Amino acid sequence: MSTYIPKVQSKKGQLFDSLFILVLVYVSLYIPLFLESDSKSASDTTSSQVISWESLNVSPVEQEQWQKLGFDETAAAEIINDKFDYTIDPVMLGITALVIIGYFIFMLRVSESQYREVIAEKFGDKTSRSEQEEQR
Amino acid sequence: MSQEASSQSQRISMLKVLNPFHIWALGVGIVLVGEFMGWNFSVAKGGAYGALIACWVIGLLYSCVAMIDSEVTSTVAAAGGQYTQAKHIIGPLMAFNVGLYLVMAYTMLEAADALIVGDLMAAVASATGFHDLSPQPFVVLTISFLAWLNYRGVFMTLTVNFVITLFAFLAILALFIGADPLNPGHILKHSDLLTELPYGWIGVVAALQFGMWYYLGIEGTCQAAEEVRSAGRAIPLGTIGGILTLLVAATLTWYISTGLMPWQYLGQATTPLYDAASIIGNPVLQVVLFIGTMFAAIASANGCINDAARAWFSMGRDRYMPTWFGAIHPRYRTPFRSIIFLIPIAVSFAFTGLLDQVITFSILSGLLGYTFMSINMVKFRKMWPLDVIKRGYIHPFHPIPAYTLLGLCSLVYFATFLGYGASLLSIMAFYIVASIWFVKRRYQFVKRGDQFTMPWPRPKGY
Numbered sequence: 001m002s003t004y005i006p007k008v009q010s011k012k013g014q015l016f017d018s019l020f021i022l023v024l025v026y027v028s029l030y031i032p033l034f035l036e037s038d039s040k041s042a043s044d045t046t047s048s049q050v051i052s053w054e055s056l057n058v059s060p061v062e063q064e065q066w067q068k069l070g071f072d073e074t075a076a077a078e079i080i081n082d083k084f085d086y087t088i089d090p091v092m093l094g095i096t097a098l099v100i101i102g103y104f105i106f107m108l109r110v111s112e113s114q115y116r117e118v119i120a121e122k123f124g125d126k127t128s129r130s131e132q133e134e135q136r
Numbered sequence: 137m138s139q140e141a142s143s144q145s146q147r148i149s150m151l152k153v154l155n156p157f158h159i160w161a162l163g164v165g166i167v168l169v170g171e172f173m174g175w176n177f178s179v180a181k182g183g184a185y186g187a188l189i190a191c192w193v194i195g196l197l198y199s200c201v202a203m204i205d206s207e208v209t210s211t212v213a214a215a216g217g218q219y220t221q222a223k224h225i226i227g228p229l230m231a232f233n234v235g236l237y238l239v240m241a242y243t244m245l246e247a248a249d250a251l252i253v254g255d256l257m258a259a260v261a262s263a264t265g266f267h268d269l270s271p272q273p274f275v276v277l278t279i280s281f282l283a284w285l286n287y288r289g290v291f292m293t294l295t296v297n298f299v300i301t302l303f304a305f306l307a308i309l310a311l312f313i314g315a316d317p318l319n320p321g322h323i324l325k326h327s328d329l330l331t332e333l334p335y336g337w338i339g340v341v342a343a344l345q346f347g348m349w350y351y352l353g354i355e356g357t358c359q360a361a362e363e364v365r366s367a368g369r370a371i372p373l374g375t376i377g378g379i380l381t382l383l384v385a386a387t388l389t390w391y392i393s394t395g396l397m398p399w400q401y402l403g404q405a406t407t408p409l410y411d412a413a414s415i416i417g418n419p420v421l422q423v424v425l426f427i428g429t430m431f432a433a434i435a436s437a438n439g440c441i442n443d444a445a446r447a448w449f450s451m452g453r454d455r456y457m458p459t460w461f462g463a464i465h466p467r468y469r470t471p472f473r474s475i476i477f478l479i480p481i482a483v484s485f486a487f488t489g490l491l492d493q494v495i496t497f498s499i500l501s502g503l504l505g506y507t508f509m510s511i512n513m514v515k516f517r518k519m520w521p522l523d524v525i526k527r528g529y530i531h532p533f534h535p536i537p538a539y540t541l542l543g544l545c546s547l548v549y550f551a552t553f554l555g556y557g558a559s560l561l562s563i564m565a566f567y568i569v570a571s572i573w574f575v576k577r578r579y580q581f582v583k584r585g586d587q588f589t590m591p592w593p594r595p596k597g598y
Contacts, residue, residue: 004584006455014458017578021457021570022481025240028566029485029493032558061328062398068415069401080400084181086338086554096553099564103571104507110575111227116598118228121585123594 003121051077150215151469153291154364159357159374161298162442164381165435166242166353168304169249171382171389172409172429174349174495180403181555182343183334184394190340190347191386193544195379198351200541201506202379203531204513206372209358210528212590213367215471216450217358217443218505218512223454223587225516230508231587232456232574233567237505238359238447243478244498245353246440247485250275252433254486255406256426275486282438283479286445289468290363297438300431305385307428311413312388314421315395323416324395331399344551348499350386353436354378355505359443368528441475441482448474455581456574496552496559503548504567510542519595 009017051073053063058076066076178187205218214220219238223231254271261269285293316323333339357375364370389409393402396412405411413425449471452461465472485494514535522530531537552560 006581006583009455009458009581011460014460017458018477020573021236024566024569024573026488028562029488029490029497031562031565032493032556033490058398059328061325065325065329065396065398065415066401069397069411071401076401079404082400082404084335084339084342084555086335086342088554089557092557093550093553096549096557096560096564099561099568100549103564103568104511106568107229107233107571108226108511110571111230113227114229114579115227117584118587119595119598122588123598 004117056080148464148466148469150363150464150471151290152363152365154294154360154370156370156373156377157298158291158294159360159364159370160378160381161294161301161435162360162439163354163357163375163378164305165294165297165301166245166356166439166443167351167378167382167436168301168385169252169429169432169436170349170352171308171385172304172432173252173405173407175346175386175389176393176402176405176408177349178343178346179394179399181335181346182339182341183332184330184390184399184402186333186335186340186343187347187394188390190343191350191390194344194347194350194548195383195386197506197541197544197548198354198379198382200537200544201355201509202375203537204509204541205355205358206375206529207527207531208509208512208516209361209371209375210368211525213361213364213371213528214450214589215359215362215446217361217447218355218509219447219450220361221358221512221516222508224590224592225512225519226508228456228579228582228587229571229574231454232451232578233571234505234508235447235451235456236567236570237501237508239444239451239478241498241501241505242353242356242440242444242447243482244485244494244501246279246437246444246482248491248495248498249433249437249440250278250482251486251491253278253430253437256430256433260426272487276483278434278437279441279479279482279486282434282441283475285438286441286475287465287468287470287472289470290360290442293438293442294360297435301435304428304432304435305381307424307431308385308388308392308409310424311392311409311416311421314416314418315392315412317391324392326395329396329398330394334399338554341547342551342554344548345499345555348502348548350389351379351382352499352502353439353443354382355502355509356439356443359446362446372529441478444478444482445471445474448478454587455583456578459581492556493559496556497563500552500560500563503545503552506541507545510538510545513538513541519597520592521596524596525592 053073056073056077178190182190208221209217212221212224219231219235222234254274257274258269258271285296320326357371357378361367361371392412393408396415402408407429410425410429413421448457448461451457452459452474461474461477463473464470488494517534
């Protein structure tokens, strides 16, 4: 196999490539702000209720620890009533699974063909080498 | 200029000055901040017991990572760690992706660490009467100072890390002793504060995502492989010693915190161990925990700069990224251009105001890297069986750790989907677009044969 001679990249090209990957990172950081499906939601609204430690279902020891941390019942209620919603959207789950599996399949397949080029250049072409050995 | 840098890097190599203690300091230093803050978000996701299960399940995941990493790195002793492994075992595109996982995971973790230092300084200022002090200059100062330390040499960088990491670990031990664990009910009130699983088992699965914080980054020990005196000895000793230290620290952290704070508070606390010291009411412990928290964040940022720069440097050296980054400082023997280049990037990540998103990006990049490791290990043993090349360390029970790791990674993807589904998809989109870009554009600059530098025989099946 002939040795691959790579292109030499200009300074401008190097700068462009460095910036490209950075822009890509920032875009992916900001995309979720537009797609946000935050699973957190305050399920119990407490604003219209009278809040007491008893209504928060807090034991005396828990109440003591909350108070040591500097929280009264109103401040504690905001945290206690903030709950997660773990409802699963099966379509989104399926899409996500497909994306992750597809990504790895794509990467492994392309890597495999690139790796064969690397090995062929490093160790020589296997088929031609074995043919030469047979002829000897 | 770039060619000059490339040829220069071939002439000048990094100094081989590190020992197992430095490797321990690098791995534990990056991670230990996760015990001081971050792990506790798993309590919000699944309750106190959910967080404990997450601690152990993710501990198993990282034990697999440490075993696999120790074997492969003790054989592939080169800067870039898992990136270099991927290059030799799977192929260029995988290596490019692994390099990006490493750079993104560490640079974003570094940004979060620097934010913690800034917030702690602002809190101290506020407590001493200087209200409204902006944490931002401290963020810049922390990153710049640590980058300077990294620029000047790896020996000093990791010796500093050893000292401050050891202090932070001892601070956790001091807190444990100060909590009087031999007298349950006196200070620690587990029987009153521990509750049943608030969200059932789905909450436990969701907790796995933040359970990663207990150990995230331990695999960074591999980045120093080119700079240790004996890779076959130092990497396994430092890495496995590190994971054992973290398992102890994580269990103690959970035990102390859940015995002092209601789980709802703990699940959203910014500095849970410092809060624990405050509840105990011992001013000396409070000071020790404050310094410990600060040191843990600085050690983590320091280790992250070290690792991200080496991964970026390695990609530059191999032309996966511009060759300009592949230079080693002629005097200090460090990847100085990569260190400098990543400073403004880390600062900008810290200032995006998207801390949640930045942390998720870091965790997911780590997770993608662990998925790679499981595939990598299976291929490594197939392509070069044990009797073909000498390993510095051979991990037991192969292929059980590799398959266990793959299974646990799948579970954590699901956990991430439960909490940050949109972020997960957007981060995957980043890696997919970057992969296509590599295949279509960057790969033309890569010298094929130069991608295999180990003195190994031809791999089986190729």
